[in-house]
Every structure is written in structure tokens, then in C-alpha cells.
Amino acid sequence: MTDHGQIPTPAGPFDMISAGDPGSPPVLLLHGFPQSALEWEHQVAVLGHAGRHAVAFDQRGYSPGVRPDDVLDYRMEELVGDVLAVTDALGWSEFDLVGHDWGAAVAWNVAASFPERVRTLTALSVPHPGAMGAAIREDEDQHLRSRYMQAFQDRSVEKRMLADGAEALRRIFEWRVPESSIDEYISRLREPGALTAALNWYRAMRHNPIPDVVSVPTMYVWSTEDAAIGSTAALACEKWVTGPYRFEMVQDVSHWLPEEAPDLVTGLILDHTR
Template sequence: MPPRPMIGRFADQYSGRVAEYIQIPTPAGKFDALAAGPEDGRPVLLLHGFPEAAVQWSEQLSVLGGAECFAVAPDQRGYSPGVRPQQVADYRMEELLGDVLAIAEHFGWQRFDLVGHDWGAAVAWTMAAAHPDRIRTLTAVSVPHLDPFGDAVRNDEDQHQRSAYTQAFQSAGAEKALLADNAKKLRQIYYPGVPQHHIDDYVQRLTEPGALTAALNWYRATRLGGGQIGPITVPTLYVWSTEDVAIGSTAAMATADHVTGPYRFEMLEDISHWIPEETPETFTRLLLQHLVSHPE
């Protein structure tokens, strides 16, 4: 569907629309989600990362809804109680892509704009590589293209050190360590950058029985396979921040070599890993500009 004409006009003046809670039925179960904007608007799907939830996109949902987009942010597999399988294998990338396609199928979206942060960005990159015919635009936040990222983890000492935490997350004792002492270590992950009320919300969700295990299973499932995803042909915006403790510059800068479609790279100075929440106005403006630049 062509974008509404008002998208991009006076974007900073949009009052936005309050996101509404919805449920999305799929063959895997019901996803909890937040949605804003008219259902016949330009479809935008936003995928959160670890250890967060759909609420991380609150500011973007409001602005996108006010811009006459239909913006949907699900609590992803394991984060939605209705889609919380117990087996690690159920969190392989193939299953995560299947969820994206099932959500799009529910709404009847033939093509849609895809936005992802952290693990959501990993899913978004892979989705755009595997199903470019379904993706109008890609916006990836923090996590770079997975091919140079994998190379950097293996061969770049800086990135190797930054990614060392993943082994702890894959260990059998990760849940106990993160939740000990009133979830002290879990709470520390969000600093700096995430608003306190969001931290409280995330911690409450992840202390529910089975929730943190499901979230950590995303990391554990990476041991079950995965290879290179190949070049990205769709219009792509990649946003990276210089104070990201998890993602160094090597793969961020190399991402341009893996996008053959229109590409825009934005580097945000003095911002942490939590871009959508720490600097929502800047990021949302970049996102809107990207959508406006690629209406078809």
C-alpha cells in the first residue's frame, strides 16, 4: 500500500497516538503486542531485543501512529507468555523468521517496513536477506549485518572481548546469576540508557516463571547452527552508537560492504547500546526520514 501523504510532513509536530495492547494469533500461539495508527496505514513491524519487550518502542509507536502508519511491536517468542516453548531448538533463527512471517500473514501484509534492535536487528537482517520481496525497508539498530559481525567476533580482538558475555548467557547458571540479589545483574545490563520505569517493567516480566530462560534460549540456540546470510538488497538504514559496550566499530563499519541496495549509516556519538530509548527523538527522526525516502 502506498504511504499516506502526510508521512514526512512536519514530523516533529506529530502528537502521536497512544499505542494499544493487542494479541496476534499465529500457529505458534498468541503474541502480545502494542500497536498504533490506522490498520490501513503503511505497515511497520518493530522487533525488540534482549532483555526488553515491545514497550521499548513506545516513543516510535506513538510517532509512527501519528504519521498514519500502522506500527506493530510484538513481545517476541519467549517474551510473550502465549508463545513460550521450552526447548532451546524452538528459538533457532528459522523459528524467529517464521514468527515474523506469521504476524505479517495475520495482518495480510504483502510488504512491510521492518525495524529491529539488538536481537530484533539480527532477526531483521536475516529476514531481509531471506525474504527481500516482503520487506519494503530495513532499519537495523545497534547490531550490524550478521556476516561481518560473525567475522569480527572470531577475528577482531576488540569484538571478541565485547561478545564474551554471550558464553555466560548460554551457561546453565545464567538465570540464577542474573536474578540473584533482587535481579541486580539483570538490572545492571540496562545502564546507562534505559529509563527506570522501563527497567522495572522488563525485570518484572523476566522474573515470571520461565520468562528469563526463554529469553536466554535465544543465545543458547545459536549453538545449533547458522551460517552467512548474504547481501541485503532492500533499502537499509543502520544506526550504531559509539558507546555501545557490546558492538564495536569493526563490524559496524564493514556493514556497508554487505548491503547492495540503497544504504544509509548513522553513527550516534556518546550514546549507549539502548538507542531507541536513550535518544528517541533522534532515532525516530532518522526512521521517519528513511521511510519517506523509500515510499514504494
């Protein structure tokens, strides 16, 4: 079971789910697009039961209390600042950090810029932004896989995504995520301004510099059926980590690792953070 609550920060209150004793070793989990902290519900519950204090929060734009209008408010420096503000509010000077999709991109940046705060990093699906950027430029397959990022910046995309019962949003999940979770995600993204806020992460991308190499103990998990991330980017990730590095390749699983392979992902997180 997970508890629901809010974390007050100078930017506003972030909605969260949590499990475990607040005095236990802390783990922060960051979700991706177009999801919410709900994608980590299984992991948070198991981590809490295993003696960790696990927290996943709805990030900027996904939490109604932190949903600014300006695209520039979704630059990576703001997203990283939210992680620091949330962990400060929780009283965590050091924590294990886990991220999936956009949450992984934020996690790479936090670990690169604030290694003194991050005990271990676990990144799912999205590799270090340096590896990703090089693959988009140099690998035709990855360039084609990443074209959706440009499409998501079009100002008419919100209307198309929500049309016909949000059919286009539903298709993103490739029928690999529980229908009840998809319904919940879409319900949240129908809130006024919510989908625009989520897409503003993509619209602010051009303002995001490539982070430095990561020196903390890092595990990167990539699944072979990931439609968005090809093997070139995944295999190049190692070049961007100077600390202990572990690469886990998961066969026959799509981009939606935390929900399609929940027990496998939870086991990997427990093992890496042990």
C-alpha cells in the first residue's frame, strides 16, 4: 500500500505517493511522459515494505499546484531544482535516485550536477543525454525514432492527442500498460493546462545543455522492444559514466518498463541500491 500526500516547496505543493518509515534509507522515483507518480506505485510499495522510505512525486506541470504557463519554466534547471526542493523538504541530504523516460533525463542531470546528494542512480529507458544527443545526430535509426519529439512541440498536438477519447494518447502506451492506469493518466491530462504543461517539457528542450559525466554508482536499464530508444544510444551510455557502471538489457519488454515488468524492475532497484 502507498500513502498519498503533498510536498510543500517554494514553487508550490507537489502531489506524491510514498511508503516506508521516514527514518529509513530514502529513494526518490521520477516519472516520465505522459504519466505520473502512479507509474511507480508497485515499486514504491515494495521498496517501502523492504525497509526503504520511497517517494514518487508528480513533477512540474503534472502536479496541479506547480503548473506554470511559460515554456521556459520547464527547462531542465527548473526540473532539477524541483528534485532538490522536494528532497530538501523531505529532509534528505543524500538519497538513491530512480528515473524513467523524462524522469531518467532529470535524474541524469541531478546526478551529474549534484553528486554529493545522489547515493546511487538508476535510469530506465532514457540514457545519458550526451549519448542520446550523439545517437540522434549520428545514427539514422535513432534519428527516425526521435522524430516524435519535434512533433510534440507543434502547438496543435494537444487537440489531436485528446481527440476521439484521447485515442492518440492511448496508442502511445502500445497496449503494454494496464488500462486502469492509462485511464488515470488521461483523466489527469484532461485537467485545464495539464497536457500543455507536460508537452512544455519538450518545447523547452532546446534550452537544456548537455550535463557532465556522472560519477555516482549508476545502473542503466534498457529494454530491447523500446520504440523510442535504439541500441546505439543505449550502448553509448557507458561513455558518460565515470563511476561504477552497470548495464541491464531486458529482452522482449517495451519502453514502459516499470509497469510492464514491475517485479523485474523492483528487483533491479533493490539490488542496485543495496
